[in-house]
Amino acid sequence: MSGTSTARFRLREHGLSIAFAVIFLAALVGQSFAGLAAYNEDQIAHHAATVGWLDFVTSSDFVVDVAENWQSEYLQFFLFIFATIWLVQKGSPESKKVGDEGLGTDEEQLVHEYARPESPAWAKVRGFRHTLYSNSLLLVMGAIFLASWLVQSLAGQVSYNQDQLEHGQELVSWGGYLVSADFWNRTLQNWQSEFLAVGSMIAFSIFLRQRGSSESKPVGTPHHETATEAE
Structure with a gap:
């Protein structure tokens, strides 16, 4: 069995866990951007400064939402x-x-x-x-x-x-x-x-x-x- 075939077989063996890991990461990244947009909308509504993505994902607002789930x-x-x-x-x-x-x-x-x-x-x-x-x-x-x-x-x-x-x-x-x-x-x-x-x-x-x-x-x-x- 070639190296490529072996790698594909191993991916197939672990397809369920890999698929859900990818879905999880995609959902988490999506949540971070959607949450950032919602947070900044609220900041603008209250005449406060908006924040960048890195500041948001390290903020208590994002962490508490993730942790509670x-x-x-x-x-x-x-x-x-x-x-x-x-x-x-x-x-x-x-x-x-x-x-x-x-x-x-x-x-x-x-x-x-x-x-x-x-x-x-x-x-x-x-x-x-x-x-x-x-x-x-x-x-x-x-x-x-x-x-x-x-x-x-x-x-x-x-x-x-x-x-x-x-x-x-x-x-x-x-x-x-x-x-x-x-x-x-x-x-x-x-x-x-x-x-x-x-x-x-x-x-x-x-x-x-x-x-x-x-x-x-x-x-x-x-x-x-x-x-x-x-x-």
Whole structure:
């Protein structure tokens, strides 16, 4: 296989992650320019100086908007991963079969003596490393959520205090901002949309199909069947 063919094959192997990385970057850049235009329109309306793109993308206004979306997305994944350990939804491909709740056996999880030769090294060991790796997806999603939420709160405080200054009102501390209506309005308006999207996906996938998608059961699978394999 030639070098070009090998490179194309590798791109094909990782097409899903590459495609979403490109879409993400395009959307983020688009948001920065649209946000800059909206920000400068507001500045002009208030007879204030406009700013350039670099100043805008490093401003609290842009950072808080980005961070509040990131934290809600990663909270969604964190809760969904955790919930699907213990909760099931009969008929949904997003769920394990009824009766399969819990962490699973070592044999099912291919760990310790049941690990395969090609299994990750930390799946074969016991102790702290095994526990850490066994929960690594949940831990990373939770860590990104908390980090994004922290950034949102810090940038949000700066942005909020800028508005307070413009209106001649008192500044608030970080702790004060954490219990403010502005912080929780920003937070909850994102959370509710994420929870709605996840819940809808779980429910719709029981009765609706998309041929060729791994997020859907095969078209002919009965509605009541949770997993794609026969009961």
